[in-house]
Amino acid sequence: MSNVSLKTKRDLFLGLGVLVFVLLTWLILTLTLSNGTATSASIYYGSNREAIATIDFVSEQISIHYYQETESNTRYPYVDFSNNTITLLGDYEVDGMRQEVVITYDFEKQSVQIKEEQSPYNVCSKQGEITSGALICLPNSVRVEFKNAEEDFIL
Amino acid sequence: MATIFIKKILLISTVLATAITFSACKTNEDMHSVTFYDYMYTSITISLYGTEQEADIHFQALNDIYETYDALTNNYQGLEEDSEYLENIYTINQQKDTKLEIDKMLYLLLEDAIRLQTLTEGYFNIGIGKPVKAWKNLILNTPNEITVGNHIYIRTYENQPIYQRYEVIFFDETDIQVQGEDTTRTFKKDQLIYDIEVTTEAFNQTQAVIDTMNIEENQIILESEDETYFITIKGSDIELDVGAFSKGYATEKAKDYLIEQGVTYFSISAGSSTISVGQNINRPTQNEVYIISLTDPITSLPFFKEPYGIIHIKNQSLATSGNFEQYTMYQGLRYHHLISPFTLTPTHDYAALTIIGDDAGLLDALSTALFVMPKNMFDAFMETHQASLNIQVIRYNTDNTIDTFITDVYFEDLLS
Numbered sequence: 001m002s003n004v005s006l007k008t009k010r011d012l013f014l015g016l017g018v019l020v021f022v023l024l025t026w027l028i029l030t031l032t033l034s035n036g037t038a039t040s041a042s043i044y045y046g047s048n049r050e051a052i053a054t055i056d057f058v059s060e061q062i063s064i065h066y067y068q069e070t071e072s073n074t075r076y077p078y079v080d081f082s083n084n085t086i087t088l089l090g091d092y093e094v095d096g097m098r099q100e101v102v103i104t105y106d107f108e109k110q111s112v113q114i115k116e117e118q119s120p121y122n123v124c125s126k127q128g129e130i131t132s133g134a135l136i137c138l139p140n141s142v143r144v145e146f147k148n149a150e151e152d153f154i155l
Numbered sequence: 156m157a158t159i160f161i162k163k164i165l166l167i168s169t170v171l172a173t174a175i176t177f178s179a180c181k182t183n184e185d186m187h188s189v190t191f192y193d194y195m196y197t198s199i200t201i202s203l204y205g206t207e208q209e210a211d212i213h214f215q216a217l218n219d220i221y222e223t224y225d226a227l228t229n230n231y232q233g234l235e236e237d238s239e240y241l242e243n244i245y246t247i248n249q250q251k252d253t254k255l256e257i258d259k260m261l262y263l264l265l266e267d268a269i270r271l272q273t274l275t276e277g278y279f280n281i282g283i284g285k286p287v288k289a290w291k292n293l294i295l296n297t298p299n300e301i302t303v304g305n306h307i308y309i310r311t312y313e314n315q316p317i318y319q320r321y322e323v324i325f326f327d328e329t330d331i332q333v334q335g336e337d338t339t340r341t342f343k344k345d346q347l348i349y350d351i352e353v354t355t356e357a358f359n360q361t362q363a364v365i366d367t368m369n370i371e372e373n374q375i376i377l378e379s380e381d382e383t384y385f386i387t388i389k390g391s392d393i394e395l396d397v398g399a400f401s402k403g404y405a406t407e408k409a410k411d412y413l414i415e416q417g418v419t420y421f422s423i424s425a426g427s428s429t430i431s432v433g434q435n436i437n438r439p440t441q442n443e444v445y446i447i448s449l450t451d452p453i454t455s456l457p458f459f460k461e462p463y464g465i466i467h468i469k470n471q472s473l474a475t476s477g478n479f480e481q482y483t484m485y486q487g488l489r490y491h492h493l494i495s496p497f498t499l500t501p502t503h504d505y506a507a508l509t510i511i512g513d514d515a516g517l518l519d520a521l522s523t524a525l526f527v528m529p530k531n532m533f534d535a536f537m538e539t540h541q542a543s544l545n546i547q548v549i550r551y552n553t554d555n556t557i558d559t560f561i562t563d564v565y566f567e568d569l570l571s
Binding site: 050120121138150151152153154155 | 348422445448449462
């Protein structure tokens with residue numbers, strides 16, 4: 001009788017163990033495969049509502065959504081994957097020439113920073129590295145907006 | 156007995172584990188997005204969950220829906236020479252007092268629009284394209300550059316009073332000096348955002364043009380005989396403009412298509428003023444809702460959108476109207492293109508309206524109609540129709556107060 005009871009207890013623990021394993025597996029798979037809550041930063045230029053580029057920190061991808069209309073031979077924005085930078089052309093002019101805005105991104109730290117920009121007070125490059133909120137380069141009409149899972153649409 | 160029970164648990168656990176593993180391996184389903192830039196003078200972004208192949212088919216079908224309604228409802232240009240359609244809004248406007256055969260799709264859209272005109276006691280009106288264009292032209296006539304003597308409305312990122320009206324008395328490359336009621340101030344040009352007021356001359360010209368318009372005699376006659384459909388428009392100043400309805404109407408068709416196809420996880424954002432959503436697969440722990448941040452129409456800047464509220468929607472549609480996207484300033488008031496069909500001028504009671512409900516077309520039309528309705532009529536309309544139309548409204552008044560007509564939508568007021 002006691003043997004049966006012992007076996008029953010052992011089986012019960014085994015059963016519960018498998019159940020816990022199953023639940024844990026389900027939890028892990030749900031968290032990893034349901035697209036999660038993607039975190040990204042979007043770069044906007046001018047009054048365009050569409051982001052010109054997006055940095056997706058989850059899939060570690062950079063997406064360019066459209067190119068700027070410029071008279072330059074360089075196509076903006078362009079991505080330098082070796083230096084982790086995205087460069088676009090701002091509206092601020094020096095001697096009649098629009099100036100570049102260089103944005104650095106760090107997939108690991110999930111951060112962005114305005115590395116280079118020309119403007120009277122360099123407000124946005126002085127803000128340093130951010131992991132939330134926004135960097136606004138007013139004279140350059142460039143905005144980097146950190147988008148996390150807090151909202152799906154802004155109206 | 157206990158052993159059998161435990162064996163059952165083991166068996167169920169194994170089956171569950173296998174099922175979960177297999178379902179997790181079905182990784183070819185994912186979120187897919189597309190943006191259409193060519194329709195209805197806006198961008199339309201659609202996201203849906205499915206396989207890539209399914210997404211391709213759906214996006215093509217959705218493209219066709221928007222393409223069709225864009226062609227039929229365009230009031231700025233006629234149809235392509237090889238178009239399969241009979242008439243569009245532009246060509247109808249060119250042929251007043253003529254009975255024209257039109258496509259069934261356009262007929263049904265117009266029939267719905269007329270129904271909404273009756274429902275809103277005339278506050279939704281598709282025959283006022285002419286005065287709407289006049290106000291849009293005034294908005295486009297806003298000076299781009301400041302000159303001495305201009306009036307400007309200054310908005311800054313600092314905690315200063317916003318929207319103060321000043322007269323420009325001096326400016327150079329870096330500075331602007333302005334004269335307020337009792338103060339003179341100097342700003343660094345790059346540190347502030349300002350709206351320039353339209354000139355009195357431009358404003359008066361627009362008002363004079365509006366004063367000559369008469370829409371009281373307008374008539375839109377829809378007729379159908381044996382599956383053939385006709386329209387006749389009459390009136391000296393009649394000009395059809397279904398822009399306040401077509402985007403929502405097409406979005407409703409797009410939503411219907413996705414639901415018919417069994418797509419449950421999707422979102423359609425048409426120009427950010429009309430949204431239709433299913434369930435949100437990215438929020439499994441938040442009841443699969445979509446979270447919408449509502450821009451504060453008073454404090455937001457072109458580069459900085461500050462929210463005044465947050466709402467959650469699921470299997471619903473939403474439409475917004477506001478005075479903060481396309482407008483010009485005159486004597487302290489924002490002149491936008493949402494005009495009262497009775498005064499033919501923009502109204503100033505509300506800064507933003509958000510309407511949540513089922514039918515995106517209805518919501519699109521109502522967001523315009525209610526925006527131009529005086530408060531007492533607005534409140535009476537909600538009293539009478541809120542339940543039957545199943546709509547919920549958040550109203551941001553120009554006096555900075557917020558009124559809500561909500562039954563079950565989650566709304567977080569960030570200002571209170």
